[in-house]
Each structure stands twice: as C-alpha cells, then as structure tokens.
Amino acid sequence: MLPLTQKDQPIVQKLLSAGCCSRCILRFCCVRVQSAYRRPPQETLKELRTFVSNTENSQDSTEPTEENNKSHNAPGSEAPEEPPSKRTKLESEDEAAAELKDEESNVCVVCLGILQEFCGPAQAAKIAETVKAQNYQFDTLVLSVSLPAQLCVRENSCWLHVKEEIGQKGLTLDKDDVIQVKEAFKWIMQGLVAKELGGVSVVTKSAFEVGVEFTHEATDSDCHFLASVCPDCFKPTKNKQSVFTRMAVIKALEKTSDGRFLKLYPCPPVQPSSSCSLQDIQCLHTSVFVAGRYNKFCRSLPQTPWVIDGERRMESSVEELIAAPILSAFRANGFNFSSSGREDVDVRTLGNGRPFAMEILNPHKSRFNRAEMKQLQETINKSSDKIRVRDLQVVSREAMSRMKEGEEEKTKSYTALIWTQKPIRSEDITFIDDIKELTLDQKTPLRVLHRRALAVRQRVIHSMNTRFLDPHHFYLGLKTQAGTYIKEFVHGDFGRTNPNLCQLLKTDTDILELDVESVDVDWPPAIPE
Amino acid sequence: MDGSELITTEGNAPSVIDRYYTRWYRADMKEKPCEDHCILQHSNRICVVTLAETHPILQDGRTIKTINYQISNGCSRLNNKVSGKSKRGGQFLTDFAPLCRITCTDETEYTIYSCIRGRLLEVNENILERPALLLEKPFTEGYIAVILPKFEESKSITENLLSRQEFEAIVSKRNTASSQPS
Numbered sequence: 047m048l049p050l051t052q053k054d055q056p057i058v059q060k061l062l063s064a065g066c067c068s069r070c071i072l073r074f075c076c077v078r079v080q081s082a083y084r085r086p087p088q089e090t091l092k093e094l095r096t097f098v099s100n101t102e103n104s105q106d107s108t109e110p111t112e113e114n115n116k117s118h119n120a121p122g123s124e125a126p127e128e129p130p131s132k133r134t135k136l137e138s139e140d141e142a143a144a145e146l147k148d149e150e151s152n153v154c155v156v157c158l159g160i161l162q163e164f165c166g167p168a169q170a171a172k173i174a175e176t177v178k179a180q181n182y183q184f185d186t187l188v189l190s191v192s193l194p195a196q197l198c199v200r201e202n203s204c205w206l207h208v209k210e211e212i213g214q215k216g217l218t219l220d221k222d223d224v225i226q227v228k229e230a231f232k233w234i235m236q237g238l239v240a241k242e243l244g245g246v247s248v249v250t251k252s253a254f255e256v257g258v259e260f261t262h263e264a265t266d267s268d269c270h271f272l273a274s275v276c277p278d279c280f281k282p283t284k285n286k287q288s289v290f291t292r293m294a295v296i297k298a299l300e301k302t303s304d305g306r307f308l309k310l311y312p313c314p315p316v317q318p319s320s321s322c323s324l325q326d327i328q329c330l331h332t333s334v335f336v337a338g339r340y341n342k343f344c345r346s347l348p349q350t351p352w353v354i355d356g357e358r359r360m361e362s363s364v365e366e367l368i369a370a371p372i373l374s375a376f377r378a379n380g381f382n383f384s385s386s387g388r389e390d391v392d393v394r395t396l397g398n399g400r401p402f403a404m405e406i407l408n409p410h411k412s413r414f415n416r417a418e419m420k421q422l423q424e425t426i427n428k429s430s431d432k433i434r435v436r437d438l439q440v441v442s443r444e445a446m447s448r449m450k451e452g453e454e455e456k457t458k459s460y461t462a463l464i465w466t467q468k469p470i471r472s473e474d475i476t477f478i479d480d481i482k483e484l485t486l487d488q489k490t491p492l493r494v495l496h497r498r499a500l501a502v503r504q505r506v507i508h509s510m511n512t513r514f515l516d517p518h519h520f521y522l523g524l525k526t527q528a529g530t531y532i533k534e535f536v537h538g539d540f541g542r543t544n545p546n547l548c549q550l551l552k553t554d555t556d557i558l559e560l561d562v563e564s565v566d567v568d569w570p571p572a573i574p575e
Numbered sequence: 576m577d578g579s580e581l582i583t584t585e586g587n588a589p590s591v592i593d594r595y596y597t598r599w600y601r602a603d604m605k606e607k608p609c610e611d612h613c614i615l616q617h618s619n620r621i622c623v624v625t626l627a628e629t630h631p632i633l634q635d636g637r638t639i640k641t642i643n644y645q646i647s648n649g650c651s652r653l654n655n656k657v658s659g660k661s662k663r664g665g666q667f668l669t670d671f672a673p674l675c676r677i678t679c680t681d682e683t684e685y686t687i688y689s690c691i692r693g694r695l696l697e698v699n700e701n702i703l704e705r706p707a708l709l710l711e712k713p714f715t716e717g718y719i720a721v722i723l724p725k726f727e728e729s730k731s732i733t734e735n736l737l738s739r740q741e742f743e744a745i746v747s748k749r750n751t752a753s754s755q756p757s
C-alpha cells in the first residue's frame with residue numbers, strides 16, 4: 047500500500063494532471079519510505095489513480111478539475127491537457143492498463159525521465175558493466191548523480207503548483223520536505239547496482255565514487271528566462287560550455303520571487319520534447335599518498351620535467367623516474383609530486399636522500415601491504431641507476447604536510463668542489479673550519495630572479511670544513527639552514543650574497559660540483575631494510 | 576665527489592659569466608667615442624648592465640669621485656622598488672634611458688645607459704659606498720644595474736647589440752686606426 051494519507055489526495059490529483067511520474071508524485075508527497083520508490087512505477091501509478099478515484103468517490107470530485115484548469119493558464123502553458131476526470135473514469139480494466147502504460151511512458155515534466163527510464167535494473171546493469179570494465183579495486187562505493195540544470199527550474203515550478211494547494215488546505219509543508227530527485231534516484235539505484243556488482247556495499251561515504259551524469263538538450267532554452275532575472279548569475283567562464291550550470295541556476299532561482307517566476311515560467315511545467323540523456327558514467331577513486339626518500343646520482347637530471355619555450359630539455363627527471371613504476375602499480379591516471387626542497391639539475395643528492403611525497407590520482411588499485419611496497423621500491427630502483435628510493439610507504443594526506451612543516455628551520459649538509467683563482471696552500475683555508483653560525487644576506491639569486499620576488503633573505507651557515515686538493519681546488523663541506531643558496535655563497539652572485547667565499551678567501555672562487563649530503567627532515571619514518 | 580675533471584689552469588678562469596650568461600655590447604654609446612657598454616644576459620633573460628673593458632673610466636688609471644643614480648631632478652634610480660614575482664612598480668627603461676652619472680677625479684663625467692628595453696629590478700648600491708669596486712671588478716661586483724626584459728622581447732632586445740665577436744672586431748679596428756700616424 048502507498049504510504050499516503052487523505053491530505054495527500056489533492057496533491058496527487060494535481061500532479062497526475064500536470065504530467066508528473068509516479069515517483070515524482072511520491073517525492074512531492076514527502077514519502078520517505080524508500081521501498082515505495084523501488085516498486086515498479088506502473089504499479090505505483092495504478093495505485094495512485096485508485097487512491098485518487100477512491101477519495102473522489104467519497105467527495106465532490108469536480109473541484110480539483112477546475113483548479114487544475116485554472117493553474118494551467120499560466121504563461122507558456124499551451125493547449126490544456128484532458129481534464130483528469132476523464133482519465134479516472136475508466137470503463138474496463140484492459141483499457142486502464144493500456145492507458146497506464148501510455149501515461150508512464152510519457153516523459154515526466156519534473157524529472158525528465160530520470161526516475162522513469164533511467165531508474166531500473168537495466169540502467170543498474172549498464173552502470174555495473176562500466177564499473178567492472180575499469181577494473182577498480184574497491185569494497186564499497188558511493189553513487190553520485192549529476193542532473194541537468196533545468197531540473198531545478200522544473201522542480202521549482204512544480205513546487206509552486208503544489209504550494210497553491212497546500213495554501214488552500216492549510217497544510218504545513220516546506221520545500222525542504224520534498225524528496226530530492228537525486229535522493230530518490232539513489233534509493234532506487236544503489237541497491238540494484240550493488241547487486242549487479244556482486245554484493246559490494248553502496249554507502250554514503252566511500253573512497254570509490256561512481257558518478258552518473260545526465261544532460262538534456264533543452265537545458266539552455268528552459269533556463270534562458272533566468273538570464274533576464276539575474277544576468278549577474280550567468281557570466282561566461284572559460285571552461286564551461288554553457289553558462290546555465292546547476293550552481294548558477296540555483297543562485298538565480300534564490301533571487302527570483304515566486305511572483306516573478308510565475309510570470310516568466312509555466313506552472314506546472316510543460317511537457318518536455320524529450321527525456322534526459324545518460325551522458326557519462328565516471329569512476330573516481332580518491333587519491334592515495336605515498337612518501338619516501340630519493341637519491342639522485344646524476345648531474346644531468348632535473349627534478350621535474352624541464353621545459354624551455356615549450357621545448358623539452360633533458361630526457362627525464364627524478365619525479366618521472368620515480369612516478370612511472372608507481373603509476374603502473376597503482377594503475378593511476380596521474381600524480382602530484384612534492385619534496386622537501388629541490389636540487390639543481392647538476393647537483394647530486396646522496397646520503398639518506400631527500401624526503402618526497404606523491405599524490406596518486408585516481409588509483410585503480412589502492413591497497414598495498416608492506417611487502418608490495420617493498421617490491422615496488424625495488425622495481426623503481428632496478429629501473430634506473432640515476433636515482434634510488436628508500437623508505438617508500440603509503441601515508442595519509444595529513445601526514446604529507448609534516449614534510450613542509452618548519453622547512454625553514456631544518457638543516458641541510460652539502461659538499462662543494464671549489465676552484466680558486468689564486469693558488470692556495472692547505473693552511474690558507476683551514477681558518478674556514480673555525481667559522482660557526484655565519485649569517486649571510488642573500489639577495490634573490492639572479493638565476494631565479496625571473497620567477498621569484500626580489501628580497502634580501504638572511505640565512506645561516508652553521509659550520510664548514512675544508513679538504514685541500516691542489517693549489518686551485520678544495521672540497522668545502524657546509525651545514526646550513528634550509529633555503530641557503532650554496533652556489534651564490536661560493537661565487538658571490540655579483541656581490542649580491544654577503545659575505546661570500548670570494549670575500550673570505552680574498553680571491554675569486556667558483557663552484558665546480560655540488561652534492562647534497564643530507565636533508566635533515568625526520569619524515570617519512572625510516573623503514574628498516 | 577669524484578673531482579675527475581679538475582680545471583687547473585690559472586689564467587682560464589671558469590667563470591660563472593661564461594657558463595650562464597651571453598655577453599652583448601654597445602660601442603660608442605650616443606656617438607661618444609669608446610663609451611662602450613656590456614650587457615650580460617642570463618639564460619633566464621635577466622640582464623646585468625656593466626661597463627665594457629674598453630670604457631674610458633677603466634682606462635688611464637682613473638679614479639672615481641662620485642656615482643650618482645639621481646638622473647634628473649624628478650628621477651632617482653635609487654627610488655626604484657619592485658614587489659612580488661611579477662616585479663610590480665619597477666621603472667620601465669628604453670635603450671637610451673640613463674642609469675647613472677659617474678664623475679672621475681679628473682672631472683670627466685660619463686653617463687651609463689640602459690642599452691636595452693626592460694624593467695629596472697635593482698641598481699648596485701654597493702658601488703656608492705665603494706666606488707673602487709667599479710674599477711677592480713667591473714664585470715661582477717662592480718655592475719651597474721639589473722634589468723628584466725619583457726618576456727616577449729627577451730630575444731629581440733639584443734638585436735641592436737653587438738656580439739662579443741663583432742665588438743672585438745670594432746675594438747681592434749679602433750686600435751689600428753689610433754696607432755696609425757696622422
């Protein structure tokens with residue numbers, strides 16, 4: 047039996063006449079019993095008709111008919127439909143069945159077919175097939191629906207149509223009590239899709255989302271009148287095909303008074319020319335995050351792809367070498383790479399390496415245990431001798447932020463090969479070993495000034511040590527505050543880093559090679575080999 | 576560190592300028608003989624303006640008396656300020672915009688020009704305190720100014736300038752002419 051009461055009768059009557067589908071009628075009667083929506087719509091329609099005629103028999107039935115005709119006089123409403131009284135006075139069961147079928151196959155004026163032909167086992171099977179074909183790893187899924195924007199307009203029109211009735215009968219009903227199309231769709235479809243997928247649970251929150259997108263050919267023409275009401279709501283944006291997005295339409299409707307709306311749009315909505323189209327079924331798994339540390343052993347390898355004037359320089363990069371095996375293992379669509387600082391193309395990173403983290407976008411496989419991660423790490427390390435990865439692990443999005451925390455306070459250690467213009471003896475450079483906590487004023491280096499703001503930054507060199515090589519070369523070890531520009535400290539950058547090594551040694555100095563020896567960030571946690 | 580390819584020759588300094596900058600020149604700036612300027616363009620398009628080694632200031636053992644970035648009553652290059660990544664607020668310079676005037680102790684005065692179109696990022700304030708830097712290290716610490724050409728003009732701005740080879744040819748011609756008895 048329908049979960050309806052006597053007071054719903056005039057509403058049902060009105061909506062039947064307006065051309066609403068049976069499920070939309072349940073929605074506007076605020077039926078929250080989910081199973082009611084899952085029943086075959088033809089049956090529901092039949093019951094609704096019986097419900098109306100039963101009550102009609104016990105009451106004077108002429109009044110609702112007049113009301114309906116009256117309300118159909120709204121602008122835009124063409125040739126009034128047959129009075130509902132004709133439909134309810136049926137002569138035989140056969141005829142009734144024939145007409146019922148006919149009625150239900152008419153496209154609903156409110157949901158444009160979403161709760162009719164797009165809501166049933168056949169559609170559920172189609173969705174399930176699409177999901178299966180993409181071979182995702184998941185235990186649960188959440189179903190999301192994207193509806194064409196004019197559904198909001200039609201919903202509003204229908205609501206005003208019902209509201210008129212409520213006002214007359216003194217019923218207390220709010221627009222928010224009406225069940226949304228989306229909600230009814232999910233009530234019907236979630237269970238069906240779950241069944242098709244062999245019993246996964248369809249829940250309200252899941253890392254795996256299956257999005258069903260509907261469009262309608264008449265969205266723009268149905269919404270067009272709103273542009274005159276609220277031109278500000280519909281400003282063209284670059285990446286949107288139409289200005290009539292759902293958000294913009296909702297905003298414009300909020301700014302439109304009921305009176306204005308009724309003048310500009312038919313109430314109830316008119317019969318649509320066609321039903322919606324199923325535009326797309328998209329699967330999306332939320333990002334998985336991995337972290338680790340990398341070594342870079344090559345002096346001609348940039349950290350990220352190096353592009354100048356649209357042309358690729360250097361054939362590879364650290365992030366690509368690390369990402370390629372990870373993407374293939376996670377069967378993912380893309381990634382975002384970040385690290386605790388970065389080294390120049392000609393700088394090696396030795397020691398324990400540099401912490402990095404990666405957001406893996408839309409992974410089709412998302413569960414990896416320790417052994418699998420270790421295996422993945424080995425795959426990366428076997429794939430190239432230019433880099434090496436350690437401590438590879440899955441982390442949470444929140445944990446990723448720890449890498450960037452207090453980056454300025456962290457220390458980094460380097461070894462630089464120095465050239466001096468004047469010949470040096472071993473004893474000429476030993477004084478450098480005694481310099482502690484040397485504060486530098488560094489103007490933004492000229493080599494990065496084109497993309498960074500001009501500023502003077504204070505950076506500290508905590509300690510240095512020297513290893514004499516020959517009269518023009520020595521190794522300089524440095525322990526510095528993160529963010530210190532080592533190359534500029536050595537050559538002085540046109541005197542823009544002060545003090546610099548040229549000044550300390552009273553001769554021109556240059557840096558021939560630079561290695562990062564350690565990046566002192568204690569995240570991610572070390573994983574024993 | 577391997578240090579396998581050490582450069583040990585003293586004279587051939589492996590300089591930062593050689594590695595990352597292209598040298599461009601303008602000879603006889605504003606038709607004044609030998610007032611040659613040098614523009615070092617980094618591969619990232621940033622330009623550093625310096626004196627060329629042939630500039631009169633660097634000849635005949637001159638000493639600098641004053642360097643003045645106040646190029647007119649209303650305009651001082653010292654007031655130049657840029658902010659943000661986009662370098663908002665920097666003075667925009669054309670080829671013949673004066674950057675500073677340098678007066679030597681022998682009362683000769685020279686104007687140094689921008690030589691290229693672009694936004695002024697900074698002038699070298701260190702040479703105000705230590706004018707000797709200009710004589711001792713004219714191409715590094717004694718630079719005059721840093722200019723950022725427009726992105727779309729980063730190639731075209733050097734079209735009117737001389738390459739190092741062209742400049743050397745002019746200088747050697749100049750030397751031949753002056754050594755000939757008149």
Ligand SMILES: [Zn+2]
Nearest residue numbers: 067070154157
């Ligand atoms: Zn409907």
